[in-house]
Amino acid sequence: MKYEKQINPELKKIAKNIPYNRMIIKCANTFQTLSFNLTKIPKEVDHRHIMIEGYNGLKLKVDIFEPSNVKDKRPCLIYVHGGAFSYKASAYHKKLACIYAMKVKCRVYFPDYHLIPEYPYPAAYEDVLALYKYILKNSEELSIDNEKIGLAGDSAGASIAALICNNYEHKNVKPPCVQMLIYPVTDVSMQTDSMQRFSDTPLWNSINNRRMWHYYCKNLKAEHMYDVSPMHSHLPQIIPDTYIETAEYDCLHDEGVIYGKRLREAGAKVQINQTGGTIHGYDSAVSTKIALRNIKKRILFLKHGFNV
Numbered sequence: 001m002k003y004e005k006q007i008n009p010e011l012k013k014i015a016k017n018i019p020y021n022r023m024i025i026k027c028a029n030t031f032q033t034l035s036f037n038l039t040k041i042p043k044e045v046d047h048r049h050i051m052i053e054g055y056n057g058l059k060l061k062v063d064i065f066e067p068s069n070v071k072d073k074r075p076c077l078i079y080v081h082g083g084a085f086s087y088k089a090s091a092y093h094k095k096l097a098c099i100y101a102m103k104v105k106c107r108v109y110f111p112d113y114h115l116i117p118e119y120p121y122p123a124a125y126e127d128v129l130a131l132y133k134y135i136l137k138n139s140e141e142l143s144i145d146n147e148k149i150g151l152a153g154d155s156a157g158a159s160i161a162a163l164i165c166n167n168y169e170h171k172n173v174k175p176p177c178v179q180m181l182i183y184p185v186t187d188v189s190m191q192t193d194s195m196q197r198f199s200d201t202p203l204w205n206s207i208n209n210r211r212m213w214h215y216y217c218k219n220l221k222a223e224h225m226y227d228v229s230p231m232h233s234h235l236p237q238i239i240p241d242t243y244i245e246t247a248e249y250d251c252l253h254d255e256g257v258i259y260g261k262r263l264r265e266a267g268a269k270v271q272i273n274q275t276g277g278t279i280h281g282y283d284s285a286v287s288t289k290i291a292l293r294n295i296k297k298r299i300l301f302l303k304h305g306f307n308v
Contacts, residue, residue: 002200003249008277010288015202015279020211022117025086029115032088039091044068045098052134054127055114062131063094063110065101075106075148075306076135080128082155082182082281084204084212086116092284093154099286099295100152104302107144109135113160116215121228128160129171136173148306150178150240155204155252155280156212158184162230162259169236178305180243180298183280184256187231188213192254199251204280206251231259239268243301245294247278273297 007015018024041047046068054060066074079097081089089112101108113127132151139146153161158181165179190210199206217225226232242263246256253274260272275282275294283291 003202003279006277007202007249007279008282008288008290010290011277011279011282011285014282014285017200017202018204020084020208025117029088032083032090035091036089036094039094041065041094042098042102044102052130054111054130055119055123056126058114060114060127060130061112063097063112065097065108065110067101067105070105071143073143073145075104075150075308076109076139076142076144077104077106077180077302078109078111078128078131078135078149078151078161080111080113080151080153080157080160082153082157084116084208085124085156085216086212088112088115090284092286095286096283096295100299100302103299104306105308106148106302106306107142116212117218120218121216121220124156125160125163125228129164129167132164132176133171133173146174147177149176150180150302150305151176152180152182152302153184154182154283156185158182159186159228159230162186163228163233165240166230166233166235175236175238176240178242178302179240180301181256181259182245182283182298183247183250183252184230184244184259185209185212185252186229186259187255188217188225188229189231192258194254195251197251198249198253201249201251202279204251209251231255231262235263235266239263239266241305242268242270243273243298244270245273245275245298247280247282248274248276249278250280252280271301
């Protein structure tokens with residue numbers, strides 16, 4: 001492996017070069033669904049799901065993870081899983097959702113949004129936006145404190161979360177109180193130094209990233225390409241407090257840092273955590289010391305943002 005000496009030794013078992021194409025997506029999603037469903041839920045967490053209307057009125061499943069035996073109003077985290085807008089949630093996403101519910105004492109709403117290549121933009125975005133509006137409208141009966149609703153996501157999921165945080169004024173809804181973006185996809189133009197350098201990194205690379213954008217934007221005219229790109233969004237007057245985490249050996253590294261600096265220059269309170277010796281998706285090794293150390297930082301950010 002080319003990056004064997006650079007990446008943290010704990011991550012070598014997951015540091016595989018994985019191709020990305022329609023066939024791989026189809027095969028992988030069968031496994032993803034099975035592993036997600038078989039992943040056990042800690043006894044400290046209750047799990048249920050609801051169905052709501054999402055993109056174009058299509059049914060959208062939303063898993064809910066919440067602290068056991070907690071009935072009072074709690075903060076809510078909408079957690080948008082990554083996977084190149086094309087993969088189902090992984091087992092580790094479920095584990096992270098449970099960790100956030102347990103440690104932050106919040107309700108985690110986890111949308112099973114529509115995926116590419118069958119459903120290009122704006123399907124996934126509209127699904128998550130529909131969930132955000134649903135929670136705002138029904139917060140009282142859902143026992144959610146609607147002053148403490150945050151959005152989080154990793155990779156492509158972070159891109160969706162960021163767009164909602166940027167577009168809330170345009171959609172005439174109240175702003176989320178926090179956003180947590182883990183190695184986020186932010187820039188459709190793909191012009192950063194890390195995007196040029198990391199065309200062969202484990203788990204994800206710039207070649208895969210370009211194909212992902214091609215699938216996601218296939219129905220868009222050239223003049224609307226930047227609609228999908230948080231980096232090019234018109235920023236709202238009030239930007240939610242933001243946590244951005246990047247991986248060192250990741251084609252998305254630089255756009256995450258640049259995006260954080262753009263939000264900061266616009267007046268936002270932004271914490272940028274540039275993790276070292278890491279690769280994209282490194283926290284899929286959720287029990288490693290390096291993952292746990294950075295997950296702790298995420299938890300502290302959420303606790304502070306939710307004032308719990």
